[in-house]
Amino acid sequence: MFRFLRAPSDEIQNKINLWLNHLLVIYSFLIPINNNAKSSLFFTMLVLFLYRRDYWFYLKEALSNKIVQAFLIFYLINAFGMLYTENIAYGKSHMDKIKYLLLPLMFLSFLDIRYVWRIVAAFVFGMFTAEIFSYLIHFGVLPYEFDIGKYEIWKTFPYSPAPFMNHGAHNVGLALVIAILLYNLLNKKHVSTAVKIFSLIFMTTATINMSFIASRVGYVLYIFIILVVIMLTFRKKIVKVLASTIIILSIISTLTYNYSNTVNYRVNQTINSIEKIINDDNYKTSVGLRIGFTKYSLDVIKENLLFGVGTGDHMDKVRAIVPEKHKYIDSISKPHNVYTQILLQIGLVGMIGFIYLIYSILSYKNTTKDKKDIMIIFTLAVLVFMLPGMLYDTFSLPLFVVFISAMIANKEYNIKYNKMNGNLLLKYIIFVILFLIIGITR
Template structure:
């Protein structure tokens, strides 16, 4: 017992730091695949982090980073909203999702800059696994749901929109981000091996096709927007000509998708019809209508609670209380506002909105990193601002991914660890650990 409680040697501390970096790579790989496995992985990381001790020594540099401070500020303002909320249960549920805002402080206490692109690659490969499963389900090779005994591996509700591990919205957002990252790498990185170039081009193509039969309007919009962002970042000096060509290319892709992809056609037509029903008849009984109706009445609540908001857990209840009887179904049909901007203003008012804007500002204008990493941060952050419109931020996919990639892009430190390039033995170890934590996550 004494040896367990005693402080670890410096050699062991360095080994723990190395293990934490490897585990963060695997954690990133699991983000698009299984939340339970990812959470189990983080628990092990937390135990190692706590056992390593010397918290102030490892945390002080991370804590001095302005982006980390902005993450912490936004978290604590959300926590402050718990002090004046009545719906404690909903507030606790929200704070459980918001906990990822604390993670950059821990990640930067051990992250080694040599692991940065391995982390990015892990996310890309994780999305590749999700995409492969999606195709296999779409073509009927895999069933819509698969379980081993009482343990569910995945479940898909519609073969026409086969997102196996998370919602169709998360799936398409992840693929859009992969396309953007790979496109940026191809356009801006020199000396890329031919094998990596071929893989990137093939994956970008298959990801684009996969998105066409996944029913996510946000994914379609993000795909177009994020490619334009990559083009702008790459060709600033001759942006007019390149942007014109890009818009023409995206217009052709969009037209083909609308005319030949049934899922895209149906979602676009549904959106148009839903908006017309709202404008002509104030009929909010549709996916888009519910969100528009909620936002309309939420604005009245925001006006009356402008500075502090209504509290972290009361926003749905407060909007419900002012809805006309014939529109009560709006809140009864929604579990969240489906617009993070509206949600922040409802929960914590201008105080929360300003703290969030400060977080975005610190990321977009961060200088202590390379141009390549800074551009990836811009791509990720601007993408976040888009997918927050349908309410995608506080979740088990988008927020963890956001904090991991931002943390990776701002780390500049080379830790005192024995780093080695990827090799067959290390790859086998990674594979074994992934399988192990998938088993733990599925059976827990």
């Protein structure tokens, strides 16, 4: 029994650390591909993490990091909200969604600095894979629905062919990849010709792909995040470069609005929804339901300003005060605005905790300029896609914590690092296929 409790040898622990780094690369690839496969892979990583033991030795450094502390504080504030909630079931569901806030503590206990950019590249290729399938579906090469026996592989729609995620996450992922590639092209001097060509092609095809995916948040994020990259790159001559960038983005926006039926429809739909609210007090549209819910949320927030209504009660409390003429707003399943949701659930205390998390990331100094800029890009992107409520899901939050963890990792472990080659790539592909099979058949 005592032998079982004893930590494995240093050699075994080093092998586990090596496996965990490789598995995190695969995890990053699977984030935009399949949530069940990603979850199964994480379970494997958790088993290895627990078997390695020596927890204090590995966790003490991560616990001393102020960003990790900020993630933990925000998680604990949400957990505190469970103490005064009545809807325990909804509260438990919420806590399950935000469990990713705990992952930086685990990731930094094994993440080797040499694997950081491989993790980033894995996500880029994951989104590239999702984009290829989107194109194949859009042009009729693959069907909109595909099953193998009783197992569903994907189900999407003609107006928004995003096979592996909802359309919002698909376009957000593409916008983030465009930002990463653009930043590397503008800031890294020793980028190979092959990488430059791939980056330019991917940025172009991703932009076109976004134009036939019906995601308004993706369109807004695309413009915003490119401006962020330009401002980070050309700090000293920002006025001249920013003016040129705005002109180019205006041309791209005009062309997509005029020549993409999807973009044209979604923009006009938003305008019509706002006009209905202003002229007819009618919230019975996709945008209107979200605005209407936010409107009535403000009254609940005012009455529970400090601590909110509890982690699980926010939907019930708002629905209770919606007047009869707007009862259709009750059909909305979530606030679709994370800022509103935080204030509803855990009040000003929770919002202060969240602001501290953002401040901890934006003010972090113990990393390189490139990594700090990537952190800024992802953090500002989060602040944008929180407006339609895209944080507490199985794509946005895990992606955010993986990238932040990678950017603040600064340790080199006693493990082997092999440059990418055909043999290693084949092993990655085999493990991806294995976890996809496990995830699909769960």
